[in-house]
Amino acid sequence: MAPLTMAVLLQPLLLAIALHELVLRRVEVDHLVLHGIAIYTAGFWILVQCIGFSDAFCLSVGFWSSLSIWTLLYRALWHPLKRFPGPFGAKLTKWWTTKKTWTTQWHMHRVHQAMHEKYGDYVRTGPREISIYDPAAIAPILGLSSKSPKGPFYDIMEDTLHMTRNQTFHKQRRRVWDNAMKSSLSHYAPRIEEFTDQFVTRLRNANGEPVQLLKCCSHYSYDVMSDLAFGKPMGFIKGEQSDVAESILKTLSDGLDAMGLIYHIPWFMNAISVLTSVAGPLKAWRDWSVLNMNERLALKSTRSDLVEHLIQNTPQTPEGKELLYGESRLIISAGSETTATALTFILVQLATHPSVMRSVRKEYRESKATYSCQRALPLLDAVVHESLRLWPSLFFLGQRVTPPEGVRIGSTFIPGNTIVQIQPFVINRDPRNFLDPDEFIPERWTTRPDLVINKDAFIPFSTGPYDCVGKRLAYMEMRSVIARIVDEFDIHLPDGFIQEDYWKKVKDHITAAAPPSQEMMFLKVVE
Known part of the structure; x- marks a missing residue:
């Protein structure tokens, strides 16, 4: 025996x-x-x-x-990655990253900054994952000629333009989106200004009382994106939102901490997403988007908007409808949190740099006769760029997987089938790319180009075939809101506001997260 x-x-x-x-x-x-x-x-x-x-x-x-x-x-x-330096726990399991996210209170961007200083430009941050801080890697990993497809994170939801790993499908669908954006954004600009009118009216009606900065910016961005997705806003800016819309926003906002924890473990996210699609808040979100998209499909619209172009270029089959349902959720979820956070950070920067705020106001007032949110204003755009450089809406760009033959970047060879990520937050604060990298200096994008050593390192919307398709829209929203607010108001932060403490409390979920406890601002009407 x-x-x-x-x-x-x-x-x-x-x-x-x-x-x-x-x-x-x-x-x-x-x-x-x-x-x-x-x-x-x-x-x-x-x-x-x-x-x-x-x-x-x-x-x-x-x-x-x-x-x-x-x-x-x-x-x-x-393991083929054993020669790459990095924390020992990270080499064994991605649960190390989850634990680190928890113990640092969602400040993994700071952890990556410290790892870059300790280990160098290529750090092993997972069993088959390398985090890259070398700007020379941007083109070979993310660029148009890159052979590195998306990583397993993009398997967690249904196929859409953004959440697909099928390169052929993405290329075909991206062409549809690019054409839709190109033909619809000029028609959509007046609509953005309408929402900005509502936003400024809401701020004006506060009569000098403090307003919740992040909340206001979120309401603005969700209304814009739902109007773009379904042809009608959620009604947040005017305070006319339904209970369902309120619960949807709460679900998406409240889930960010959890997403920040499990974002680094795609296999776990994949399993959870399947289960939560059957019941729970995410199912309510899906059901709501299906209802609104079906109403939009039934509408005989003459509007030349984004969704109209998508509908016209999507087969009217069950599969086509599922694609439209998913992409309506993509429009809202991808375009709302990122823009709301970017607007919040820009307004905080202006409040803490009043001379810059006054200069932006002067520039806008001098160009009012020809102003359009579609066209750049040099200083205004420089403020937007500088805020995005210091505090990008996404601290971590999407995963890529090196091709089977691997990738060589300078003297560094990364083996095939390795997950790689490039970290804009760290790269943007590297003195090899920007002088005085931790300082807010908008002039580096206008009259002080000497402060920009490597402009190619500035990629807040990513780059290459998978860059953000909505970046032109995002710039239109940011120009519109910032110009109109500084034209009418001086922005003040509460007594006792400490700038360094505020920025230290910014969290990284899938998107950057402004500190909710310090989001109040005061607006004083100026002549």
Whole structure:
């Protein structure tokens, strides 16, 4: 019986090693977690029927223990990335990043800045992940000629322009979006100004009382994007939003902390997204977007807006409708939080740099006769650029996966099938790219070009084939809001406001998050 018992006990070890070497090392399984759980559950049940629960449980423990130990040994000792420096825990598991996010209170951007200073330009931040702080990597990783497709994070939701890894589909759909943006934004500019009128009226009606800066900016951006997605706003700026719209905004806002924790673990996000699509707040969000898009599809619109172009260039099939449903959610979720955060940070910068605010006001007033939110105003755009450089709406650009043959960047070779991420927050504060990198100096984009050493390092909207399709719209919104506010108001922050403390409290979720406890501002009407 002894040899037979030993052979049985060895089977879980051998099976675990075979699974790791033949499958887990060679196949990306992040999107197959629920499939794996189902297969394991079925196998365990069959084993219980054959040998009983106790023996099946012991074999199961042996299998998972063996797989875990072998995986950790491989990642620590034999992995192709073993020569790259980085925290030891990060080399073993991405749960290290989740724990670090929690213990630093969602300040991983600062952790990455410290890792760059300690380990250099290429740091191993996961079992098969490298974080890159070298600006020379931007073109080969993100550029038009890059051979690095999107990473497993983009498997977590339905296929849309943004959340797809299918390069052929993306190229075809991107052409539709680019044409839609090109033909519709000029017609949409007056609509943006209408929302800005409502926004300024709301601020004016505060009569000098403090207003919640981030909340106001969020209401503005959600109204603009819902109007863009469905042909009607949510009604937040005017205070006419429905209870459903209020709950949708609360769901999206309240979920950001959780998203910031699990963003770094795509396989977990993938499993959670499948489960939450069946019930819960995210299902309500999906149902609401479907209802509104169906109403938009039934509307015989003559508006030349973005969604009209998307509808006209999408097959009227069940698959086509699902694509439109997903892209309506994309328009709102991707375009609202990012713009609201950017607006909030710009207004804080102006409040803490009153001389810059007065200069922007002077520039706007002198150009009122020809002003359009579609056209740049040099100093206004410089303020926007400088704020985005210091505090981009996305601290981490999307994952890419190196091609099988790997990528060489200068003297550094990154093996194939490695997840890579470029960190704008760190790159933008690197003195190799910008002099006085931690200082807010809008003139570096106008009269002080000597302060910009490497302009190509400035990529707040990413770059290449996957850059932000809505960046022109975002600039239109920011120009419109900032110009109109500084034209009418002096911006003041509360007594006791400490600028350094405010910026230290900015969190990184999937998007940057302004400190909600210090979001009040006072507006004084100016002549």
